[in-house]
Amino acid sequence: MSYSDDESLPGECDWCHDDRGLCDRPHLDEDRCFSIKLKETFDVETLIPCHARRYVLERMGFEDHESMETKKIHLRTHHGMDFEVNLYNSESVTLFGCKKWEALCRMYGFHEDMLVTMALGDPEIEQDNMDIWVLVDTPPILPLSYFHSSKNVWKMVDKTHYTNGSELTYQEKNHLIAFCTDLENYNIYNQTPQHYGQYVPLGHMLNYGNYHGDTLRIPMDCVPHLMYQNGSLDVLNIHPGHPTNLNCPYQISKRSGDMLIKEWKKCMDSRKEVLGSKRKRSARIEDRMISILHNGESGSILFYAILP
Ligand SMILES: [Zn+2]
The missing domain is CATH 2.40.330.10 (DNA-binding pseudobarrel domain)
Incomplete structure:
Protein backbone atom coordinates (compact mmCIF):
# COMPACT_ATOMS: atom_id res chain seq x y z
CA MET A 1 0.00 0.00 0.00
CA SER A 2 1.55 3.29 -1.00
CA TYR A 3 0.82 6.33 0.96
CA SER A 4 2.24 9.80 0.63
CA ASP A 5 1.71 12.70 2.95
CA ASP A 6 2.56 15.41 0.48
CA GLU A 7 -1.01 15.82 -0.75
CA SER A 8 -2.44 17.40 2.36
CA LEU A 9 -4.25 20.70 2.03
CA PRO A 10 -3.74 23.63 4.43
CA GLY A 11 -5.34 22.81 7.77
CA GLU A 12 -5.17 19.07 7.15
CA CYS A 13 -3.17 16.67 9.24
CA ASP A 14 -0.17 15.38 7.27
CA TRP A 15 -0.89 11.83 8.35
CA CYS A 16 -4.62 11.19 8.40
CA HIS A 17 -5.73 14.28 6.40
CA ASP A 18 -8.35 15.10 8.99
CA ASP A 19 -8.97 18.84 9.20
CA ARG A 20 -10.78 19.05 12.53
CA GLY A 21 -7.67 19.83 14.63
CA LEU A 22 -8.21 16.79 16.85
CA CYS A 23 -5.06 14.88 15.98
CA ASP A 24 -2.76 16.15 18.76
CA ARG A 25 -5.11 15.05 21.51
CA PRO A 26 -5.44 11.26 21.67
CA HIS A 27 -8.93 10.41 22.90
CA LEU A 28 -12.09 8.48 22.29
CA ASP A 29 -15.56 9.85 22.96
CA GLU A 30 -17.28 8.06 25.81
CA ASP A 31 -14.26 5.77 25.94
CA ARG A 32 -15.22 3.98 22.72
CA VAL A 136 -25.35 4.78 10.83
CA ASP A 137 -28.72 6.44 11.34
CA THR A 138 -30.12 5.78 7.90
CA PRO A 139 -31.10 2.32 6.64
CA PRO A 140 -29.06 0.70 3.87
CA ILE A 141 -29.88 1.65 0.31
CA LEU A 142 -28.81 -1.73 -1.11
CA PRO A 143 -29.40 -5.24 0.23
CA LEU A 144 -26.66 -7.79 0.70
CA SER A 145 -27.85 -9.80 -2.33
CA TYR A 146 -26.65 -6.94 -4.53
CA PHE A 147 -23.03 -7.67 -3.62
CA HIS A 148 -23.47 -11.33 -4.48
CA SER A 149 -24.79 -10.56 -7.96
CA SER A 150 -22.96 -10.21 -11.24
CA LYS A 151 -21.52 -6.90 -12.42
CA ASN A 152 -24.15 -6.95 -15.12
CA VAL A 153 -26.92 -7.04 -12.53
CA TRP A 154 -25.21 -4.21 -10.61
CA LYS A 155 -25.36 -2.08 -13.74
CA MET A 156 -29.06 -2.77 -14.18
CA VAL A 157 -29.89 -2.06 -10.54
CA ASP A 158 -27.82 1.14 -10.55
CA LYS A 159 -29.56 2.42 -13.67
CA THR A 160 -33.11 1.70 -12.52
CA HIS A 161 -35.51 4.55 -13.09
CA TYR A 162 -38.31 4.92 -10.56
CA THR A 163 -41.51 6.79 -11.21
CA ASN A 164 -43.37 8.50 -8.37
CA GLY A 165 -44.48 6.09 -5.69
CA SER A 166 -42.46 3.17 -6.99
CA GLU A 167 -39.23 3.68 -5.02
CA LEU A 168 -38.03 0.50 -3.36
CA THR A 169 -36.65 0.02 0.13
CA TYR A 170 -33.40 -1.87 0.40
CA GLN A 171 -35.32 -5.03 1.33
CA GLU A 172 -37.63 -4.63 -1.67
CA LYS A 173 -34.59 -4.22 -3.90
CA ASN A 174 -34.04 -7.95 -3.35
CA HIS A 175 -36.94 -8.41 -5.78
CA LEU A 176 -35.38 -6.09 -8.33
CA ILE A 177 -32.09 -7.99 -8.04
CA ALA A 178 -33.88 -11.34 -8.42
CA PHE A 179 -35.71 -9.99 -11.47
CA CYS A 180 -32.50 -8.75 -13.12
CA THR A 181 -30.71 -12.01 -12.31
CA ASP A 182 -33.57 -14.06 -13.80
CA LEU A 183 -33.51 -11.90 -16.89
CA GLU A 184 -29.76 -12.37 -17.26
CA ASN A 185 -30.16 -16.15 -16.92
CA TYR A 186 -33.11 -16.19 -19.30
CA ASN A 187 -31.09 -14.36 -21.94
CA ILE A 188 -28.13 -16.72 -21.55
CA TYR A 189 -30.33 -19.83 -21.65
CA ASN A 190 -32.41 -18.67 -24.59
CA GLN A 191 -29.49 -17.02 -26.35
CA THR A 192 -31.56 -13.87 -26.79
CA PRO A 193 -29.87 -11.76 -29.49
CA GLN A 194 -28.00 -8.94 -27.83
CA HIS A 195 -29.75 -5.81 -26.69
CA TYR A 196 -28.64 -2.63 -28.44
CA GLY A 197 -27.28 -0.52 -25.59
CA GLN A 198 -27.76 -0.89 -21.86
CA TYR A 199 -30.83 -1.98 -19.98
CA VAL A 200 -32.63 0.68 -18.01
CA PRO A 201 -35.08 -1.05 -15.66
CA LEU A 202 -38.22 0.79 -14.68
CA GLY A 203 -39.90 0.77 -11.30
CA HIS A 204 -43.45 1.77 -12.10
CA MET A 205 -46.55 2.29 -10.00
CA LEU A 206 -49.60 1.45 -12.08
CA ASN A 207 -52.07 4.31 -11.85
CA TYR A 208 -54.62 6.07 -14.04
CA GLY A 209 -51.92 8.52 -15.14
CA ASN A 210 -49.81 5.85 -16.83
CA TYR A 211 -52.43 3.19 -17.55
CA HIS A 212 -55.73 4.19 -19.06
CA GLY A 213 -57.87 3.25 -22.00
CA ASP A 214 -55.96 -0.04 -22.38
CA THR A 215 -52.64 1.79 -22.91
CA LEU A 216 -49.58 1.64 -20.67
CA ARG A 217 -47.11 4.51 -20.75
CA ILE A 218 -43.39 3.77 -20.31
CA PRO A 219 -41.32 6.91 -19.63
CA MET A 220 -38.75 8.00 -22.19
CA ASP A 221 -35.78 7.32 -19.87
CA CYS A 222 -36.45 3.59 -20.16
CA VAL A 223 -37.06 3.45 -23.91
CA PRO A 224 -34.00 2.34 -25.93
CA HIS A 225 -32.84 4.96 -28.43
CA LEU A 226 -32.87 2.75 -31.48
CA MET A 227 -36.48 1.64 -31.35
CA TYR A 228 -38.83 2.10 -34.28
CA GLN A 229 -41.49 4.76 -33.85
CA ASN A 230 -44.20 2.13 -34.26
CA GLY A 231 -44.16 -1.60 -33.94
CA SER A 232 -45.08 -4.46 -31.72
CA LEU A 233 -43.37 -6.12 -28.82
CA ASP A 234 -43.51 -9.39 -26.95
CA VAL A 235 -44.54 -9.02 -23.34
CA LEU A 236 -42.84 -11.59 -21.16
CA ASN A 237 -43.22 -12.34 -17.51
CA ILE A 238 -40.37 -14.78 -16.91
CA HIS A 239 -40.70 -15.09 -13.17
CA PRO A 240 -40.12 -17.85 -12.32
CA GLY A 241 -39.97 -19.69 -15.59
CA HIS A 242 -43.22 -19.97 -17.53
CA PRO A 243 -43.18 -17.00 -19.83
CA THR A 244 -46.42 -15.47 -20.91
CA ASN A 245 -46.71 -15.16 -24.62
CA LEU A 246 -48.41 -11.88 -25.24
CA ASN A 247 -47.84 -9.39 -27.96
CA CYS A 248 -48.82 -5.73 -27.98
CA PRO A 249 -48.56 -2.95 -30.54
CA TYR A 250 -46.71 0.13 -29.41
CA GLN A 251 -46.03 3.66 -30.49
CA ILE A 252 -43.37 6.11 -29.33
CA SER A 253 -44.81 9.54 -28.70
CA LYS A 254 -43.11 12.17 -30.86
CA ARG A 255 -43.88 14.82 -28.28
CA SER A 256 -42.73 13.18 -25.04
CA GLY A 257 -40.56 10.29 -26.22
CA ASP A 258 -42.61 8.00 -23.99
CA MET A 259 -43.63 4.58 -25.24
CA LEU A 260 -47.34 3.87 -25.39
CA ILE A 261 -48.08 0.16 -25.23
CA LYS A 262 -51.55 -0.64 -26.51
CA GLU A 263 -53.81 -3.56 -25.60
CA TRP A 264 -52.15 -3.69 -22.20
CA LYS A 265 -55.28 -4.94 -20.46
CA LYS A 266 -54.59 -8.55 -21.48
CA CYS A 267 -51.23 -8.27 -19.67
CA MET A 268 -52.99 -6.88 -16.60
CA ASP A 269 -55.42 -9.80 -16.70
CA SER A 270 -52.78 -12.48 -17.15
CA ARG A 271 -52.38 -14.24 -13.82
CA LYS A 272 -48.72 -14.42 -12.90
CA GLU A 273 -46.68 -15.08 -9.81
CA VAL A 274 -45.73 -11.93 -7.95
CA LEU A 275 -42.02 -11.49 -7.32
CA GLY A 276 -40.70 -13.44 -4.37
CA SER A 277 -43.85 -15.55 -3.95
CA LYS A 278 -45.72 -18.49 -5.47
CA ARG A 279 -48.99 -16.62 -5.34
CA LYS A 280 -50.50 -15.99 -8.74
CA ARG A 281 -52.74 -13.11 -9.53
CA SER A 282 -53.53 -10.55 -12.17
CA ALA A 283 -52.15 -7.03 -11.97
CA ARG A 284 -54.23 -4.13 -10.72
CA ILE A 285 -54.07 -0.39 -10.33
CA GLU A 286 -51.64 0.70 -7.58
CA ASP A 287 -49.48 -2.37 -8.09
CA ARG A 288 -45.83 -1.65 -8.53
CA MET A 289 -44.17 -3.35 -11.44
CA ILE A 290 -40.64 -3.74 -12.68
CA SER A 291 -40.01 -3.82 -16.39
CA ILE A 292 -37.10 -3.82 -18.79
CA LEU A 293 -37.34 -3.05 -22.47
CA HIS A 294 -35.16 -5.19 -24.66
CA ASN A 295 -34.45 -4.15 -28.23
CA GLY A 296 -32.37 -6.49 -30.33
CA GLU A 297 -32.09 -8.16 -33.68
CA SER A 298 -34.98 -10.52 -33.06
CA GLY A 299 -37.34 -7.72 -32.08
CA SER A 300 -38.49 -5.96 -28.97
CA ILE A 301 -39.45 -7.53 -25.68
CA LEU A 302 -40.90 -6.01 -22.54
CA PHE A 303 -39.90 -8.11 -19.55
CA TYR A 304 -42.03 -7.36 -16.55
CA ALA A 305 -43.14 -8.63 -13.17
CA ILE A 306 -45.38 -7.42 -10.37
CA LEU A 307 -44.06 -6.65 -6.90
CA PRO A 308 -45.83 -8.09 -3.86
ZN1 LIG B 1 -4.15 13.15 11.90
Whole structure:
Protein backbone atom coordinates (compact mmCIF):
# COMPACT_ATOMS: atom_id res chain seq x y z
CA MET A 1 0.00 0.00 0.00
CA SER A 2 1.55 3.29 -1.00
CA TYR A 3 0.82 6.33 0.96
CA SER A 4 2.24 9.80 0.63
CA ASP A 5 1.71 12.70 2.95
CA ASP A 6 2.56 15.41 0.48
CA GLU A 7 -1.01 15.82 -0.75
CA SER A 8 -2.44 17.40 2.36
CA LEU A 9 -4.25 20.70 2.03
CA PRO A 10 -3.74 23.63 4.43
CA GLY A 11 -5.34 22.81 7.77
CA GLU A 12 -5.17 19.07 7.15
CA CYS A 13 -3.17 16.67 9.24
CA ASP A 14 -0.17 15.38 7.27
CA TRP A 15 -0.89 11.83 8.35
CA CYS A 16 -4.62 11.19 8.40
CA HIS A 17 -5.73 14.28 6.40
CA ASP A 18 -8.35 15.10 8.99
CA ASP A 19 -8.97 18.84 9.20
CA ARG A 20 -10.78 19.05 12.53
CA GLY A 21 -7.67 19.83 14.63
CA LEU A 22 -8.21 16.79 16.85
CA CYS A 23 -5.06 14.88 15.98
CA ASP A 24 -2.76 16.15 18.76
CA ARG A 25 -5.11 15.05 21.51
CA PRO A 26 -5.44 11.26 21.67
CA HIS A 27 -8.93 10.41 22.90
CA LEU A 28 -12.09 8.48 22.29
CA ASP A 29 -15.56 9.85 22.96
CA GLU A 30 -17.28 8.06 25.81
CA ASP A 31 -14.26 5.77 25.94
CA ARG A 32 -15.22 3.98 22.72
CA CYS A 33 -16.38 6.28 19.93
CA PHE A 34 -14.67 8.29 17.22
CA SER A 35 -15.77 9.70 13.92
CA ILE A 36 -14.19 9.82 10.50
CA LYS A 37 -14.80 12.62 8.04
CA LEU A 38 -14.90 10.95 4.64
CA LYS A 39 -12.55 12.21 1.96
CA GLU A 40 -13.17 12.13 -1.78
CA THR A 41 -11.54 8.71 -2.22
CA PHE A 42 -13.09 7.21 0.92
CA ASP A 43 -14.18 3.99 -0.78
CA VAL A 44 -10.58 3.28 -1.85
CA GLU A 45 -8.97 4.21 1.44
CA THR A 46 -10.28 5.71 4.65
CA LEU A 47 -7.81 6.58 7.39
CA ILE A 48 -8.46 6.28 11.09
CA PRO A 49 -7.97 9.78 12.55
CA CYS A 50 -4.73 10.10 14.55
CA HIS A 51 -6.52 10.86 17.82
CA ALA A 52 -8.27 7.49 17.77
CA ARG A 53 -5.62 5.39 16.06
CA ARG A 54 -3.77 4.23 19.18
CA TYR A 55 -6.98 2.96 20.80
CA VAL A 56 -8.20 1.23 17.67
CA LEU A 57 -4.89 -0.61 17.31
CA GLU A 58 -4.85 -1.61 20.97
CA ARG A 59 -8.40 -2.89 20.97
CA MET A 60 -7.93 -4.75 17.68
CA GLY A 61 -4.84 -6.47 18.99
CA PHE A 62 -2.03 -4.87 17.00
CA GLU A 63 1.08 -5.28 19.11
CA ASP A 64 3.50 -3.05 17.30
CA HIS A 65 1.76 0.12 16.17
CA GLU A 66 4.56 1.06 13.82
CA SER A 67 4.92 -2.06 11.74
CA MET A 68 3.07 -3.17 8.63
CA GLU A 69 0.31 -5.52 9.57
CA THR A 70 -3.18 -6.35 8.30
CA LYS A 71 -5.94 -7.78 10.44
CA LYS A 72 -9.41 -8.91 9.53
CA ILE A 73 -11.96 -7.24 11.75
CA HIS A 74 -15.73 -7.08 11.75
CA LEU A 75 -17.59 -3.88 11.04
CA ARG A 76 -21.16 -4.22 12.21
CA THR A 77 -24.21 -2.04 11.96
CA HIS A 78 -27.39 -2.05 13.98
CA HIS A 79 -29.25 -3.26 10.89
CA GLY A 80 -27.61 -6.64 11.36
CA MET A 81 -24.98 -6.12 8.67
CA ASP A 82 -21.57 -7.59 9.30
CA PHE A 83 -18.61 -6.98 7.03
CA GLU A 84 -15.29 -8.67 7.59
CA VAL A 85 -12.90 -5.99 6.38
CA ASN A 86 -9.15 -5.59 6.32
CA LEU A 87 -7.64 -3.07 8.70
CA TYR A 88 -4.24 -2.12 7.34
CA ASN A 89 -1.58 -0.68 9.58
CA SER A 90 1.71 0.88 8.56
CA GLU A 91 4.29 3.02 10.35
CA SER A 92 2.11 6.03 10.98
CA VAL A 93 -1.34 5.44 9.54
CA THR A 94 -4.12 2.86 9.82
CA LEU A 95 -6.77 2.49 7.21
CA PHE A 96 -9.72 0.65 5.68
CA GLY A 97 -9.71 -0.01 1.94
CA CYS A 98 -10.73 -3.44 0.64
CA LYS A 99 -13.66 -4.78 -1.42
CA LYS A 100 -15.73 -5.36 1.72
CA TRP A 101 -15.13 -1.82 2.92
CA GLU A 102 -16.20 -0.56 -0.48
CA ALA A 103 -19.34 -2.69 -0.24
CA LEU A 104 -20.21 -1.24 3.17
CA CYS A 105 -19.78 2.28 1.77
CA ARG A 106 -22.05 1.48 -1.17
CA MET A 107 -24.63 -0.31 0.92
CA TYR A 108 -25.16 2.76 3.07
CA GLY A 109 -24.63 5.36 0.37
CA PHE A 110 -21.64 6.99 2.08
CA HIS A 111 -20.53 10.24 0.49
CA GLU A 112 -17.69 12.73 0.67
CA ASP A 113 -17.56 14.97 3.77
CA MET A 114 -19.95 12.70 5.63
CA LEU A 115 -19.10 12.05 9.29
CA VAL A 116 -19.14 8.34 10.06
CA THR A 117 -19.18 7.48 13.74
CA MET A 118 -17.66 4.24 14.90
CA ALA A 119 -17.70 2.60 18.32
CA LEU A 120 -15.14 0.06 19.44
CA GLY A 121 -16.61 -3.21 20.62
CA ASP A 122 -16.78 -3.94 24.30
CA PRO A 123 -13.65 -5.88 25.43
CA GLU A 124 -15.68 -7.33 28.33
CA ILE A 125 -17.99 -9.12 25.92
CA GLU A 126 -16.18 -11.85 24.07
CA GLN A 127 -18.18 -11.67 20.83
CA ASP A 128 -17.92 -7.91 20.76
CA ASN A 129 -14.20 -7.71 21.26
CA MET A 130 -12.79 -7.63 17.74
CA ASP A 131 -15.65 -5.62 16.33
CA ILE A 132 -16.21 -2.04 15.49
CA TRP A 133 -19.76 -0.80 15.33
CA VAL A 134 -20.55 1.60 12.54
CA LEU A 135 -23.28 3.85 13.86
CA VAL A 136 -25.35 4.78 10.83
CA ASP A 137 -28.72 6.44 11.34
CA THR A 138 -30.12 5.78 7.90
CA PRO A 139 -31.10 2.32 6.64
CA PRO A 140 -29.06 0.70 3.87
CA ILE A 141 -29.88 1.65 0.31
CA LEU A 142 -28.81 -1.73 -1.11
CA PRO A 143 -29.40 -5.24 0.23
CA LEU A 144 -26.66 -7.79 0.70
CA SER A 145 -27.85 -9.80 -2.33
CA TYR A 146 -26.65 -6.94 -4.53
CA PHE A 147 -23.03 -7.67 -3.62
CA HIS A 148 -23.47 -11.33 -4.48
CA SER A 149 -24.79 -10.56 -7.96
CA SER A 150 -22.96 -10.21 -11.24
CA LYS A 151 -21.52 -6.90 -12.42
CA ASN A 152 -24.15 -6.95 -15.12
CA VAL A 153 -26.92 -7.04 -12.53
CA TRP A 154 -25.21 -4.21 -10.61
CA LYS A 155 -25.36 -2.08 -13.74
CA MET A 156 -29.06 -2.77 -14.18
CA VAL A 157 -29.89 -2.06 -10.54
CA ASP A 158 -27.82 1.14 -10.55
CA LYS A 159 -29.56 2.42 -13.67
CA THR A 160 -33.11 1.70 -12.52
CA HIS A 161 -35.51 4.55 -13.09
CA TYR A 162 -38.31 4.92 -10.56
CA THR A 163 -41.51 6.79 -11.21
CA ASN A 164 -43.37 8.50 -8.37
CA GLY A 165 -44.48 6.09 -5.69
CA SER A 166 -42.46 3.17 -6.99
CA GLU A 167 -39.23 3.68 -5.02
CA LEU A 168 -38.03 0.50 -3.36
CA THR A 169 -36.65 0.02 0.13
CA TYR A 170 -33.40 -1.87 0.40
CA GLN A 171 -35.32 -5.03 1.33
CA GLU A 172 -37.63 -4.63 -1.67
CA LYS A 173 -34.59 -4.22 -3.90
CA ASN A 174 -34.04 -7.95 -3.35
CA HIS A 175 -36.94 -8.41 -5.78
CA LEU A 176 -35.38 -6.09 -8.33
CA ILE A 177 -32.09 -7.99 -8.04
CA ALA A 178 -33.88 -11.34 -8.42
CA PHE A 179 -35.71 -9.99 -11.47
CA CYS A 180 -32.50 -8.75 -13.12
CA THR A 181 -30.71 -12.01 -12.31
CA ASP A 182 -33.57 -14.06 -13.80
CA LEU A 183 -33.51 -11.90 -16.89
CA GLU A 184 -29.76 -12.37 -17.26
CA ASN A 185 -30.16 -16.15 -16.92
CA TYR A 186 -33.11 -16.19 -19.30
CA ASN A 187 -31.09 -14.36 -21.94
CA ILE A 188 -28.13 -16.72 -21.55
CA TYR A 189 -30.33 -19.83 -21.65
CA ASN A 190 -32.41 -18.67 -24.59
CA GLN A 191 -29.49 -17.02 -26.35
CA THR A 192 -31.56 -13.87 -26.79
CA PRO A 193 -29.87 -11.76 -29.49
CA GLN A 194 -28.00 -8.94 -27.83
CA HIS A 195 -29.75 -5.81 -26.69
CA TYR A 196 -28.64 -2.63 -28.44
CA GLY A 197 -27.28 -0.52 -25.59
CA GLN A 198 -27.76 -0.89 -21.86
CA TYR A 199 -30.83 -1.98 -19.98
CA VAL A 200 -32.63 0.68 -18.01
CA PRO A 201 -35.08 -1.05 -15.66
CA LEU A 202 -38.22 0.79 -14.68
CA GLY A 203 -39.90 0.77 -11.30
CA HIS A 204 -43.45 1.77 -12.10
CA MET A 205 -46.55 2.29 -10.00
CA LEU A 206 -49.60 1.45 -12.08
CA ASN A 207 -52.07 4.31 -11.85
CA TYR A 208 -54.62 6.07 -14.04
CA GLY A 209 -51.92 8.52 -15.14
CA ASN A 210 -49.81 5.85 -16.83
CA TYR A 211 -52.43 3.19 -17.55
CA HIS A 212 -55.73 4.19 -19.06
CA GLY A 213 -57.87 3.25 -22.00
CA ASP A 214 -55.96 -0.04 -22.38
CA THR A 215 -52.64 1.79 -22.91
CA LEU A 216 -49.58 1.64 -20.67
CA ARG A 217 -47.11 4.51 -20.75
CA ILE A 218 -43.39 3.77 -20.31
CA PRO A 219 -41.32 6.91 -19.63
CA MET A 220 -38.75 8.00 -22.19
CA ASP A 221 -35.78 7.32 -19.87
CA CYS A 222 -36.45 3.59 -20.16
CA VAL A 223 -37.06 3.45 -23.91
CA PRO A 224 -34.00 2.34 -25.93
CA HIS A 225 -32.84 4.96 -28.43
CA LEU A 226 -32.87 2.75 -31.48
CA MET A 227 -36.48 1.64 -31.35
CA TYR A 228 -38.83 2.10 -34.28
CA GLN A 229 -41.49 4.76 -33.85
CA ASN A 230 -44.20 2.13 -34.26
CA GLY A 231 -44.16 -1.60 -33.94
CA SER A 232 -45.08 -4.46 -31.72
CA LEU A 233 -43.37 -6.12 -28.82
CA ASP A 234 -43.51 -9.39 -26.95
CA VAL A 235 -44.54 -9.02 -23.34
CA LEU A 236 -42.84 -11.59 -21.16
CA ASN A 237 -43.22 -12.34 -17.51
CA ILE A 238 -40.37 -14.78 -16.91
CA HIS A 239 -40.70 -15.09 -13.17
CA PRO A 240 -40.12 -17.85 -12.32
CA GLY A 241 -39.97 -19.69 -15.59
CA HIS A 242 -43.22 -19.97 -17.53
CA PRO A 243 -43.18 -17.00 -19.83
CA THR A 244 -46.42 -15.47 -20.91
CA ASN A 245 -46.71 -15.16 -24.62
CA LEU A 246 -48.41 -11.88 -25.24
CA ASN A 247 -47.84 -9.39 -27.96
CA CYS A 248 -48.82 -5.73 -27.98
CA PRO A 249 -48.56 -2.95 -30.54
CA TYR A 250 -46.71 0.13 -29.41
CA GLN A 251 -46.03 3.66 -30.49
CA ILE A 252 -43.37 6.11 -29.33
CA SER A 253 -44.81 9.54 -28.70
CA LYS A 254 -43.11 12.17 -30.86
CA ARG A 255 -43.88 14.82 -28.28
CA SER A 256 -42.73 13.18 -25.04
CA GLY A 257 -40.56 10.29 -26.22
CA ASP A 258 -42.61 8.00 -23.99
CA MET A 259 -43.63 4.58 -25.24
CA LEU A 260 -47.34 3.87 -25.39
CA ILE A 261 -48.08 0.16 -25.23
CA LYS A 262 -51.55 -0.64 -26.51
CA GLU A 263 -53.81 -3.56 -25.60
CA TRP A 264 -52.15 -3.69 -22.20
CA LYS A 265 -55.28 -4.94 -20.46
CA LYS A 266 -54.59 -8.55 -21.48
CA CYS A 267 -51.23 -8.27 -19.67
CA MET A 268 -52.99 -6.88 -16.60
CA ASP A 269 -55.42 -9.80 -16.70
CA SER A 270 -52.78 -12.48 -17.15
CA ARG A 271 -52.38 -14.24 -13.82
CA LYS A 272 -48.72 -14.42 -12.90
CA GLU A 273 -46.68 -15.08 -9.81
CA VAL A 274 -45.73 -11.93 -7.95
CA LEU A 275 -42.02 -11.49 -7.32
CA GLY A 276 -40.70 -13.44 -4.37
CA SER A 277 -43.85 -15.55 -3.95
CA LYS A 278 -45.72 -18.49 -5.47
CA ARG A 279 -48.99 -16.62 -5.34
CA LYS A 280 -50.50 -15.99 -8.74
CA ARG A 281 -52.74 -13.11 -9.53
CA SER A 282 -53.53 -10.55 -12.17
CA ALA A 283 -52.15 -7.03 -11.97
CA ARG A 284 -54.23 -4.13 -10.72
CA ILE A 285 -54.07 -0.39 -10.33
CA GLU A 286 -51.64 0.70 -7.58
CA ASP A 287 -49.48 -2.37 -8.09
CA ARG A 288 -45.83 -1.65 -8.53
CA MET A 289 -44.17 -3.35 -11.44
CA ILE A 290 -40.64 -3.74 -12.68
CA SER A 291 -40.01 -3.82 -16.39
CA ILE A 292 -37.10 -3.82 -18.79
CA LEU A 293 -37.34 -3.05 -22.47
CA HIS A 294 -35.16 -5.19 -24.66
CA ASN A 295 -34.45 -4.15 -28.23
CA GLY A 296 -32.37 -6.49 -30.33
CA GLU A 297 -32.09 -8.16 -33.68
CA SER A 298 -34.98 -10.52 -33.06
CA GLY A 299 -37.34 -7.72 -32.08
CA SER A 300 -38.49 -5.96 -28.97
CA ILE A 301 -39.45 -7.53 -25.68
CA LEU A 302 -40.90 -6.01 -22.54
CA PHE A 303 -39.90 -8.11 -19.55
CA TYR A 304 -42.03 -7.36 -16.55
CA ALA A 305 -43.14 -8.63 -13.17
CA ILE A 306 -45.38 -7.42 -10.37
CA LEU A 307 -44.06 -6.65 -6.90
CA PRO A 308 -45.83 -8.09 -3.86
ZN1 LIG B 1 -4.15 13.15 11.90
